[in-house]
Amino acid sequence: MQTDVEGKSVAARPLATPEPQHGRYMISIRDLDLFYGDFKALEDINVDVEHNRITAFIGPSGCGKSSVLRSINRLNDLVKGARVEGQVFLDGEDIYGHGYDVVELRKRVGMVFQRPNPFPKSIYDNVAYGPRIFGVRDRAELDQVVEESLVRAALWDEVKGKLKQSAIALSGGQQQRLCIARVLAVEPEGILLDEPCAALDPIATQRIEDLLQELKKTYTIVIVTHNMQQAARLSDYTAFFMIENQGDPGRIVEFGPTNTIFTTPEDERTERYITGRFG
Amino acid sequence: MELRRGFHEQVDELNAELLRMGSVVVETIERTRQAFVRFDKDLCRQIVEDDDIVDDYRKRVEETGFELIARQAPVAVDLRKLIVIMRLAQHLERMADLCVNVCKSMESLDEQRISDWIRESINDMGVKAVQLAEQAITCYRTADLAMADDLEDQDDAIDRVNRRFFREFKSTGEEDIETAIRIVMISRFFERIGDNAVDVGEHVRFMLTGSGTL
Numbered sequence: 001m002q003t004d005v006e007g008k009s010v011a012a013r014p015l016a017t018p019e020p021q022h023g024r025y026m027i028s029i030r031d032l033d034l035f036y037g038d039f040k041a042l043e044d045i046n047v048d049v050e051h052n053r054i055t056a057f058i059g060p061s062g063c064g065k066s067s068v069l070r071s072i073n074r075l076n077d078l079v080k081g082a083r084v085e086g087q088v089f090l091d092g093e094d095i096y097g098h099g100y101d102v103v104e105l106r107k108r109v110g111m112v113f114q115r116p117n118p119f120p121k122s123i124y125d126n127v128a129y130g131p132r133i134f135g136v137r138d139r140a141e142l143d144q145v146v147e148e149s150l151v152r153a154a155l156w157d158e159v160k161g162k163l164k165q166s167a168i169a170l171s172g173g174q175q176q177r178l179c180i181a182r183v184l185a186v187e188p189e190g191i192l193l194d195e196p197c198a199a200l201d202p203i204a205t206q207r208i209e210d211l212l213q214e215l216k217k218t219y220t221i222v223i224v225t226h227n228m229q230q231a232a233r234l235s236d237y238t239a240f241f242m243i244e245n246q247g248d249p250g251r252i253v254e255f256g257p258t259n260t261i262f263t264t265p266e267d268e269r270t271e272r273y274i275t276g277r278f279g
Numbered sequence: 280m281e282l283r284r285g286f287h288e289q290v291d292e293l294n295a296e297l298l299r300m301g302s303v304v305v306e307t308i309e310r311t312r313q314a315f316v317r318f319d320k321d322l323c324r325q326i327v328e329d330d331d332i333v334d335d336y337r338k339r340v341e342e343t344g345f346e347l348i349a350r351q352a353p354v355a356v357d358l359r360k361l362i363v364i365m366r367l368a369q370h371l372e373r374m375a376d377l378c379v380n381v382c383k384s385m386e387s388l389d390e391q392r393i394s395d396w397i398r399e400s401i402n403d404m405g406v407k408a409v410q411l412a413e414q415a416i417t418c419y420r421t422a423d424l425a426m427a428d429d430l431e432d433q434d435d436a437i438d439r440v441n442r443r444f445f446r447e448f449k450s451t452g453e454e455d456i457e458t459a460i461r462i463v464m465i466s467r468f469f470e471r472i473g474d475n476a477v478d479v480g481e482h483v484r485f486m487l488t489g490s491g492t493l
Contacts, residue, residue, distance in 0.1 A: 228354070229352055232354065262354045262358075263354070263355060263358065263489060264355065264359075264489030271355050271356055274354050274355055275283070275353070275354060275355050275357045276283030276286070276287075
């Protein structure tokens with residue numbers, strides 16, 4: 001018997017449940033395979049992402065963690081030759097289903113990347129960018145959205161006096177929080193983060209981690225991280241990815257409560273990876 | 280590719296230190312048994328003096344374990360092993376302390392008042408305590424879960440002898456009160472050594488499986 005993040009006993013979650021449970025989980029990935037041309041990059045990916053929890057993807061480089069993350073808001077659509085089989089349900093609806101609105105999808109599930117990528121615009125315009133695209137024109141309303149988003153991203157106090165200054169002048173950590181504010185401005189339900197702290201120093205990293213802990217009260221978060229300790233500190237659930245042999249597709253070896261993964265993993269390969277016996 | 284090799288070597292070294300401590304403690308229990316059977320008060324004093332060696336072992340093991348946890352952030356089997364090594368060091372130290380208690384209790388005992396059945400019974404307990412301590416260390420060293428679980432059954436034998444003293448003293452009434460009390464205490468100290476061995480077995484179970492008592 002395993003326990004969930006609140007310590008309640010739950011049956012060990014099989015990697016492939018036949019029917020996704022849409023109430024508890026915001027995102028359910030079912031039997032996902034991903035191809036880049038002829039190359040199969042991912043195979044048989046099954047993950048349930050619980051509402052208002054942080055789910056971490058860990059594993060060696062090149063094992064497909066980011067590809068799965070990108071498939072959740074269909075960023076792989078933009079890659080030539082990329083093809084997805086299987087299903088990704090967002091609140092019960094298959095985002096790869098016919099006629100699914102990708103713009104709406106990316107509004108509901110925002111993405112933050114490894115390198116902070118603010119637009120070469122003012123701090124204000126960065127945050128207001130999304131709402132403007134979605135038709136917000138009223139100045140007072142925009143002001144309010146910008147302030148609220150920056151407050152939620154724990155950046156407001158540092159930038160409130162210089163909203164018209166270029167975002168490029170901010171420090172790396174501030175830029176990353178600005179990118180999070182930019183995502184929050186369009187009122188998403190989920191936030192995907194692809195190694196958001198890889199380019200940041202330890203203090204800036206800690207700020208982002210604190211921020212994510214705060215944000216999970218309102219949002220559902222999925223994070224890809226190379227830093228296993230970050231996954232251990234931050235996440236409620238952890239999925240461990242690996243490729244068995246060179247050229248094989250990436251698979252999920254083990255998925256469960258982070259507490260279990262880092263104290264008593266079930267799969268020996270997970271144990272060997274997290275204890276640094278292979279990498 | 281083996282990563283974190285330096286860290287795993289440090290864990291291996293700590294493990295070796297704990298095993299050295301274990302052999303010192305087993306030897307201490309055996310010497311304590313001999314001291315009682317031969318009623319050798321010089322040996323008793325030596326055992327009391329040598330207890331510092333065991334205390335130093337425990338201190339070194341705990342300090343190193345603490346430092347490794349702080350600096351290496353171990354997880355999963357590494358974390359369980361480090362925690363268990365530190366716990367085992369405490370139990371081993373406690374076993375040696377109980378030997379000291381036996382030796383100190385002998386100081387004011389009069390050999391003439393120790394009847395043969397008492398000497399034999401305490402000897403039996405001493406033999407069993409040595410076996411239990413050895414088995415506890417071996418199950419840890421060889422990661423043998425069945426051997427760890429077996430400790431509790433083995434410990435029953437020592438408990439039975441311990442209970443026998445109460446019965447015998449009550450029924451025969453031969454010994455004077457002070458001798459009876461001291462012998463019951465000595466019996467109890469050996470019995471506690473067995474309990475510590477059982478605890479070691481439970482920690483080994485936790486280390487190997489992640490379940491049970493930490």
